[in-house]
Amino acid sequence: MKPILNLLYRYWILIGILCIGAFLGLFQLNYLPAEMWGDAVAHYALAQQVLHGNLFFNYRFGGDGPIYTYIVVLVSWFVGISFYTLKFTSVLVYLLFIFVMYFLTDELFKKKEITYSATFLSAVSFWSITFARQPHARMLVPLFVASTMLFAIKKKPILSGTLLGLGMYSQASFWAMPLVFWKRFNILSLGLLITIPLVIVFLNGSVGFFTNHSYFGEKLAVTDNLPFSQIIKNIESNISSNFFSFTTHGDNGFRLNVPASPHLDTASALFFFIGFFLLIYTSIKEKKWRYIECIILPVIFIQIPSLLDIHNPLAQPNIGRMIGIIPFVYITTAYGLTTTWQHVLTKTIKDKHIRRAYMYICIVYILIVIAIANIYKYFIVYPYYLPDHNTPFARIIAQTIDAYPQSATFFVIGSGWGEWGQPEQRAIIDSVIIPHTINFFQTSTSAISLCKTIHTTYGAKVFILNPTDTIDSSRINSCGSSIHSYLLQKKSFTVARVLEVK
DSSP states (O other): OHHHHHHHHHTHHHHHHHHHHHHHHHTTTTTTTOSOOHHHHHHHHHHHHHHTTOOOOSOBTTTBOSHHHHHHHHHHHHHOSSHHHHHHHHHHHHHHHHHHHHHHHHHHHOOHHHHHHHHHHHHHOHHHHHHHTSSSGGGHHHHHHHHHHHHHHTTOHHHHHHHHHHHTTTBGGGTTGGGGGTTOHHHHHHHHHHHHHHHHHHHHSSSOTTSTTSHHHHHHTTTSOOOHHHHHHHHHHHHHHHHHTTTTOOOOOSSSSSTTOOSSOHHHHHHHHHHHHHHHHHHHHSOOHHHIIIIIHHHHHTTHHHHTOOSOGGGOSOTTTTGGGHHHHHHHHHHHHHHHHHHHHHHHOOOHHHHHHHHHHHHHHHHHHHHHHHHHIIIIIGGGGSGGGGOOHHHHHHHHHHTSOTTOEEEEEOOOOSGGGOSOHHHHHHHOOSOOEEEEESSHHHHHHHHHHSOGGGOOEEEEEOTTOOOOHHHHGGGOSOEEEEEEEETTEEEEEEEEEO
16 A cells, blocks of 8 residues: 555656546547547448457558557447547547656656646647547557657667557558667667568558558659659748648648647747757757757657658648657657746746745746646637537437337438538448448438338338438328428537438
8 A cells, every 4th residue: 555655645746637638538528529520430440340350450541550440449348339439549548648758758857847847738738639539540659659769768679669660550640750760770670670561561552652542652742743843842831831830820620620720829839949949059068969869850850751741732731740749849848948937037036945936836827828728729619610510410310310219210311411521421320329220322212212112010211311402292102101300400500301201
């Protein structure tokens, strides 16, 4: 009992930050984001395949490796497989990332104010929260980046090299990480050795790795025959986009970001740039080259795949492809924040104890402001930009289906009548809890033809369609003796039209 109490006493701040992270990760997780879409449907299908014994060890659907799927399957043994399970898995990865960040920062600086600040930023920053709640593999990237770097600094090359190799199976945003270890041959060689099976899969795949049909080749625009001057221009544009993504114009996408909003809040961006230049200055002045090797160069190297997207310069910046740098962004921001206040207060307050107290007050105040800004951005602003203000059409339709007896037969006509293509047919199926017979059609003619062949003793026959579409009632009469029509509505949105035929 005493060792446990000692650990609680020693790491009570870390435990507190992890509790904050758990709250931010789990709060309304089932409802934000609420709707399944392409990526979620794909990962759900992969998890189901593995649960049915169809194992895989290569990349599927472009940029996502197999590790996330296997963690989802492991979690599903305890909580079942669902859209929630996918998001809950990402939350667990996010909490482990926060835990690793504490020890990585402490190993780099041995200063608790920097360690606590970086760990807190890892928990409350929008960049972490948005990926922590996504049904996606990308949250694995900063975890593997931070873990690999931690064991490299602790001079444990076998652990570091193993994690480097495994990280190559996580997500394409990790692929530049081997460049970080260009001077550490033992780590790099072990990591590349573990990556060999993945390389063989890529080489033997039906789609060449460097063709326009591959995930990476399409971005390199290898068959576009772009002039060299245009290639350089596109790379310069990508560098500029990534640089200004911290302060003025971020990712335009709505799934992972508030469209076009900077990836960092104003205070974090300010202290990040201060910290970045201070680290370079300190490294040169005091010859602490490991700050360059372990913080500055990774920020540059890990962004290389993002910068080499020659084919889609207008798609930059991309908050997902840049996710591998967030451990170093948080560390650098924490360093800039603590060093700035330490310098300012040293000039103004002579008493060491009073100065230290004021420094902690100022740091805590800024961190609270940062936390409030980022939490507000995610939980208040971000949902507004999701399709139909985060109104989950597929889930609402699935809940309606679940409310009927299992004897009912459903005819879903069309899909994608909401914003950004929702609802998806696959999302409806994956959101249904109670097994039902569900038929999907693109036109009402095909649906009515099948409906005529089903005898009414099997229960109600229910049509679900675009609320703006209508079906000739005389044609539906051929399916049954009575028709009841109503609209599914949520918030200010009309989700679907439902026609009961008995």
